[in-house]
Amino acid sequence: MKYGKLYVVGVGPGHHDHMTYRARDAIGESDTIVGYDTYVSLVEDLIVGKEVYRYAMTQEVERANQAISFAEGGKIVSLVSSGDPGIYGMIGLVYEILAEKGWNRENGMYVECVPGVSSLNSCAALIGSPLMTDFAVVSMSDLLVPWNIITKRVEAAALGDYVTVIYNPSSKKRIHQLRDARDIFLRYYRETQAVVITTLEKMLEHQGMLGMITTVIVGNSSTFNYNGMIINPRGYRAKYELVKGIASAIPSDSHEQS
């Protein structure tokens, strides 16, 4: 039996604009599309005439197995997801299943992960320049990871003064996690009066905005709020005059910004 191909494709944040050429080409080459219904809908116009298999959200294992089976059976398959399948995405499960089946890259079926613009990339672009310094990425979902490991990581991120990107901050049933994480950050950052204090304290007033598809970015001690934009300086100011003849309009102690 001749194998097909399996593309695990990230289509970016939802706008075709931010999809890569490689993603579009992979979908174009495929005869079969598998994915979570919402993600498949993002590429509706690209999949006309193809065999399309839509799944509900919690059926990741079924989705991955089906995509692999189709490709093993000779089909060219795109398993589509939003963002980047390499960041908390489907590629991990695909490789885990393939590993159980004894697959290997050298002489096994062709499998390609097509990276995409993930929500950390797209959210950062929308709000300013929060990721100019070292950052940690933590998911609040304790469905697959024990909560004590997650809190340990939040503690470590606060201890290391990382900018922190929070995936899956909360869902209808899962509400204490973001509050607990906030409390951990507040223990570390309360004294500094950084703009993150305001943000962290007011954060839970926005429950309506906080769901499974929300990304929260917590700045670090040098992040500042400039006209509603979150800016994280890379350190040039200490070494260079940024604008010739203009004295710095931003206090060097940016912690005091609010």
Added chain:
Amino acid sequence: MKYGKLYVVGVGPGHHDHMTYRARDAIGESDTIVGYDTYVSLVEDLIVGKEVYRYAMTQEVERANQAISFAEGGKIVSLVSSGDPGIYGMIGLVYEILAEKGWNRENGMYVECVPGVSSLNSCAALIGSPLMTDFAVVSMSDLLVPWNIITKRVEAAALGDYVTVIYNPSSKKRIHQLRDARDIFLRYYRETQAVVITTLEKMLEHQGMLGMITTVIVGNSSTFNYNGMIINPRGYRAKYELVKGIASAIPSDSHEQS
């Protein structure tokens, strides 16, 4: 005077394949291209007939100021960079300079950050699925950030059992940093016999591969090596049978893999 526009454009890892449609459109709309020479070369075929300004690597402040000045003067400018300008990239410096000039988004010049596939996205896609769990991103460059802050972050990443993505691991003049970081990870991970031990200990044998454009990903305690691919399980195995009728071929204690 009528302002132009400033696009700060990430063109992805170098292949046009992994460039987004938005990046290509922004460059297409621009009459003026500004960038580090190597990055400008990545899009040579897209900038024929445009005014092109190429800069050497260390002239970030000049590059950013020039791009801003051109846009203020009415030109439509793309400041191009590889990867994603929002991750350790030029957008931070651009906003810092604009902030000093008193710019704001509501009634100032149009500025757009076009996110791209960054090296953490593309490297992860190439080597397997290392970023299925929480991860920290740390740059070894102490040109703009004090080294003691960087080591504090490496300590925190190890303490939090983060998968760690290391940017700018070393350069010709800067060689002790990656060694020091490795030593910190070894202090935390030596007892676990994870695959990261092998990788970390042998890491420095590959000096020839380690330069300013290298990205190093250090797995965490649950990362495993499967036929030369780095796989980080998301936790499905504990909750689901991944392949019907196939007993797990991977020890649940994946720390023992090598």
